[in-house]
Amino acid sequence: MNRTLLIVDDNEDVRQQLKWGLSSEPYTLVFAQGVEEALEKFREHSPQAVTLDLGLPPRTEDASQGFKCLEELRRISPTAKIIVITGFDSREYARRAVDLGAYDFFLKPIDLDELKVMIRRAFHLFEIEQERPARKSAAPRAVHPAGMIGDSTPMREVLAHIEKVAASDVPVLIQGESGTGKELVARAIHELSPRKSGPMVCINCGAVPENLIESEFFGHERGSFTGAVSTVRGKVEYADNGLLFLDEIGELPANLQVKLLRFLQEMVFQRVGGRKNLEVNVRVVAATNIDIQEAMRNGSFREDLFYRIGVVSLKLPPLRERGKDVILLAEHFLRKHHEGTGSAVSGFTQDALDALSSHSWPGNVRELENTVRRAMVMSNSTTISAADLGLTPECPSDLGSPIPANATLKEARSLVEKQMVEAALGRSGGNILKAAEALGISRPTFYDLLRKHGIAL
Known part of the structure; x- marks a missing residue:
């Protein structure tokens, strides 16, 4: 060429x-x-x-x-x-x-x-x-790089951003609640990038004791501290020509934030106890579940470090905002753990599907996986019920006033319909697409319901 x-x-x-x-x-x-x-x-x-x-x-x-x-x-x-x-x-x-x-x-x-x-x-x-062979169809996919599962509008937006940022070396900050799959997103970025043949090395900034974290990052020389009986390479060196994933970067101690900033600016560092400058070529992707803006305001996170790691910021939606993805994920976890549990379970009952769809999932995807896995062990049937899941179909907690005792069936249906539309709008922050998807209806149908019930945007 x-x-x-x-x-x-x-x-x-x-x-x-x-x-x-x-x-x-x-x-x-x-x-x-x-x-x-x-x-x-x-x-x-x-x-x-x-x-x-x-x-x-x-x-x-x-x-x-x-x-x-x-x-x-x-x-x-x-x-x-x-x-x-x-x-x-x-x-x-x-x-x-x-x-x-x-x-x-x-x-x-x-x-x-x-x-x-x-x-x-x-x-x-x-x-x-x-x-690469041209895609035969523009139809949305439910399975994506790094095994990501999802076909909801919020996840399509996330996946589109992943494809954009993967091709470059720009630093990326992934934000989202605990259990939303931040490491999976980092892995998808790596798998789609020109660095995919290189290593992806992860550091959980909140899980390493503060007195050891500098050594975890940069390694140490023999004799640099008590117990340092040999020279040890740090995670940064192991990530050379690949991707360094800094999970829970919001938990990083202040003194390490300064050293990390200096490293990110120059890609040069010294091992603990060493004097020789070492150089690496890594791409940095970070993640956090804290409010990083609030952390900068209260001084617990450096603003200059945020600007260095957050050139592009990806916000992962919580599971409660992902509509039909809940069922896709539940079925995926059922297949994934089928052999490991020795279970004969092959599907979900309708009441289980209703319970899965209506549950708020505060623990997000991680909670869903654990719930499905536990239900596979506990079920005495070939299908999982709501009782096996430990869930019962819920009414949304943000619905309005109860239905009047003297209401007709038509009036009751109309009132519940209006309340559900208003609740969906509230949960989506006024986003029509997200609200319609959460209710399992099309956008034109959602607009019809707004007009029908006189709901103003």
Whole structure:
């Protein structure tokens, strides 16, 4: 494949620097100075990779011309890998570029060696994607990378974001309640990334004793403290050329936050008790179940560390907001644990399905898996009942007033229907799609019910 690189920058010195610096690379170089010329050259040469300066003329504080060019390039060819190069040292610019489909971003001043590596990865990923067979159907899938299960609207949004961020090396912060599957998301990002052949190394920042956590991260030299009888590599070294997953990063002690920040800025560290600088190449994905904004306000989490690890932030929905995914997951866990439990159970009764759907699942996916596994052991039948689950079908706790004793059946149905619509709206924060899905109805039907009951948005 003939590799063509389009360089979009209005600065003649930068263009000459890149022309000279990339002359030894096996690329055909094409140059453009502004938006219109960039689009013209892009259509003419169909480059597989682009470097795009956000500060294109006419210059504005919000880099509108650069983002306009990015959107147009993505519209013409969604598969081309666009590396945004910017002098705007802003996390918001980087996040916006990635959200618009940029492969990666690079802050000026340009380091040619680092940029060369990024461009090579971009071409490599483009070629891998071209080798994949085209998808035969655009129908939504229920099973996704890393064994993720889900077909609800919130999970489709999460999966779309995973596919976007996986291709780049940007740091990602995954936020969500305990048990929502944050590590699974990190693993999916790794499996879809160019680093997938490298290791994925996990550190639970809240599970390691504070006096040992620095050694857990960076390793230690022999004799550096009592009991250090040999030199030990840390998790950071083991993650070289792969992904480092920092689970529960909100629990990290303040002194380690400073050292982690320094490491993330330079990718250089020293073992405990050592003096030699060691360098690694890792991608960092972090996760937390705490309110990170509140932690920054009360001073327990450094704001500069948040900006470093949270270039892109993914928010995982709790299970109670995932509608029909509850049943998909329950059936998945039934199949998963069938052999391990020696159970003859092959399905769920209708009252079990009703109970699964109506339960609020405060422990999220982890609670659901444990509930299904326990029920498989306890069931005396080939099907699991609500009693086996330890659940009974519930009425939503956020419904309004009780039905009047003298109400007709028609009036009672209408009142319950209205209350359920209002409750679904409340739980979804006014999101029509989520509310409709939670009730198992289509969006047009939901709008009909709003009109029928005079419910204002």
